[in-house]
Amino acid sequence: MSSTTSPDPSPRVDRSPDGSRLLVELSGEFDGPAVVAAMARARHRAEECDERFGVVVDVREFAAHGNALAVLGEWETFLRVAGASTVVRVGEGRAVGGADRRAATLEEAEALLPE
DSSP states (O other), X not given: OOTTSOSSOXXXXXXXXXXXXXXXXXXXXXXXXXXXXXXXHHHHHHTTSOTTOEEEEEEEEEEEOTTHHHHHHHHHHHHHHTTOSEEEEEOOGGGGTTOSEEESSHHHHHHHSOO
């Protein structure tokens, strides 16, 4: 984790203006229940997206504890069931190990999402 990362979990969930994309940014330390709370916010924002929207989950500044990565994987599956055409996890190492699609940068992740 970088020195600029807040010690408090601070999920950011943004929807693109056209409703085709959802960006979930997890930075800080998370355990399973904190991931559930963060991804519940993402689920509410997903309801505002177009049908077959793409999701980018940025975990480059994410410190997982306990079962947080397993919970994150379950929620990514849930977002796909809820209508996401593609979910891409951005990061490296263990944080992206269980992801169906992964990228090292946001630019790479955007390239993996459908037009």
